Amino acid sequence: MHGFANPARFLRIARWATPLCLLLGLVLAAWALVWGVFFAPADALQGDTVRIVYLHVPTAWLGMGGWSAIAIASFTEIVWRHPLAGIAARAVALPGAVFTALCLITGSIWGRPAWGTWWVWDGRLTSMLVLLFLYFGYMALDAAARGSQQAGQGQSRITAIFGLVGAVNIPVIHYSVTWWNSLHQPPSITMGKSAMAADFLVPLLIATVGFSLIFGGIVMARMRTILADEQAEARLRRKAMRAQAPAVGEAW
Amino acid sequence: MAVRAKHQRLVLLGIALVALIGAGLLATWALRSQASYFYVPADMAANPPESDRAVRLGGMVERGSMKNAPDGVTVNFIVSDGKARIPVRFAGIRPALFVEGSGVVAEGKLGRDGIFVADNLLAKHDEKYVPREMKDMQQARKAIENTK
Numbered sequence: 001m002h003g004f005a006n007p008a009r010f011l012r013i014a015r016w017a018t019p020l021c022l023l024l025g026l027v028l029a030a031w032a033l034v035w036g037v038f039f040a041p042a043d044a045l046q047g048d049t050v051r052i053v054y055l056h057v058p059t060a061w062l063g064m065g066g067w068s069a070i071a072i073a074s075f076t077e078i079v080w081r082h083p084l085a086g087i088a089a090r091a092v093a094l095p096g097a098v099f100t101a102l103c104l105i106t107g108s109i110w111g112r113p114a115w116g117t118w119w120v121w122d123g124r125l126t127s128m129l130v131l132l133f134l135y136f137g138y139m140a141l142d143a144a145a146r147g148s149q150q151a152g153q154g155q156s157r158i159t160a161i162f163g164l165v166g167a168v169n170i171p172v173i174h175y176s177v178t179w180w181n182s183l184h185q186p187p188s189i190t191m192g193k194s195a196m197a198a199d200f201l202v203p204l205l206i207a208t209v210g211f212s213l214i215f216g217g218i219v220m221a222r223m224r225t226i227l228a229d230e231q232a233e234a235r236l237r238r239k240a241m242r243a244q245a246p247a248v249g250e251a252w
Numbered sequence: 253m254a255v256r257a258k259h260q261r262l263v264l265l266g267i268a269l270v271a272l273i274g275a276g277l278l279a280t281w282a283l284r285s286q287a288s289y290f291y292v293p294a295d296m297a298a299n300p301p302e303s304d305r306a307v308r309l310g311g312m313v314e315r316g317s318m319k320n321a322p323d324g325v326t327v328n329f330i331v332s333d334g335k336a337r338i339p340v341r342f343a344g345i346r347p348a349l350f351v352e353g354s355g356v357v358a359e360g361k362l363g364r365d366g367i368f369v370a371d372n373l374l375a376k377h378d379e380k381y382v383p384r385e386m387k388d389m390q391q392a393r394k395a396i397e398n399t400k
Binding site: 018041042044045047048050053075078080081114115116117120121122123164166168171172175176179180181182183185186188194195196197199200204214 | 258259263265268269272273275276280283284287288289290292310311346347349350354357366373374375376377378379380381382383384385386387
């Protein structure tokens with residue numbers, strides 16, 4: 001466990017893994033989007049409207065995956081005091097919120113032609129909006145905790161607990177379409193089977209892998225920034241101490 | 253010592269998580285009827301809402317039930333869930349995906365005569381995605397089988 005806790009080792013790996021993830025992710029996502037928009041077939045019922053799925057599903061998956069990562073990292077930080085876990089959780093929050101917002105926006109644009117409405121308050125849409133507000137709450141809490149405590153770059157205890165409690169919403173989002181009648185349809189892709197023809201499924205999976213790699217690259221870049229900030233602060237603190245030291249010496 | 257503190261945190265957090273999941277399940281269980289977006293025909297037939305209350309009715313548009321009125325805007329159809337059937341009347345612009353055999357959510361009021369008068373229609377599609385060409389092929393294959 002603590003083999004991964006070493007920030008120096010993380011930085012060594014992240015130095016080449018960050019650009020690799022971003023580059024590979026961009027290539028895969030661009031390939032899948034071009035495939036999906038120009039070459040994949042139109043849906044029998046929805047026609048060309050269906051093509052937004054190649055953006056909507058990956059962003060939904062990453063919005064929910066982002067909070068799952070925050071919850072796991074928060075758990076790890078609280079139990080094992082893992083120094084990188086808190087930094088990872090903080091780094092995930094902003095891209096998670098952005099992808100959740102993208103999911104809501106693309107869903108709204110899709111809903112207008114498919115359902116005949118931009119927005120309804122059904123279980124799926126409402127719980128996804130709650131997820132966006134949870135991200136905002138997490139970031140506000142994190143910023144507030146950061147202003148009040150100087151030491152360390154991990155998340156504060158209260159932020160970590162918020163990250164864990166907020167995870168309750170993730171299964172609610174997932175099961176909202178089966179527990180309650182909703183305008184949103186049930187999942188097309190479930191464990192081991194797909195109600196989606198392979199012509200749609202293959203570019204969708206490539207898009208999902210591509211956007212996930214981009215997400216991972218952004219998170220690693222943000223973690224490196226947080227670690228660099230911490231290093232710079234520690235250096236300033238040492239400098240300030242050294243400047244004070246002679247005065248202490250003279251008094252002796 | 254350090255190991256014990258770690259263990260204590262793990263156990264405490266485990267208990268907290270079980271309580272949290274329990275609370276979440278209880279809350280969603282309590283919401284199971286209130287959080288539904290619409291009534292299905294069976295619910296509406298069993299407990300009809302008051303005639304002046306705005307409600308939503310969701311189900312499948314029964315095949316062969318869609319009838320256009322002579323005025324050109326009004327449409328009559330039957331929403332069914334396999335257990336009950338509710339006649340619906342709607343005058344207005346219909347969503348593009350509103351077709352027979354597909355899902356629909358109608359917003360409106362259940363009249364005293366048992367006809368649901370909708371003032372808005374939402375199309376509800378299912379989770380299946382089929383390419384257009386494939387659907388044509390399937391229909392062609394079915395047609396060939398039927399002629400045999």
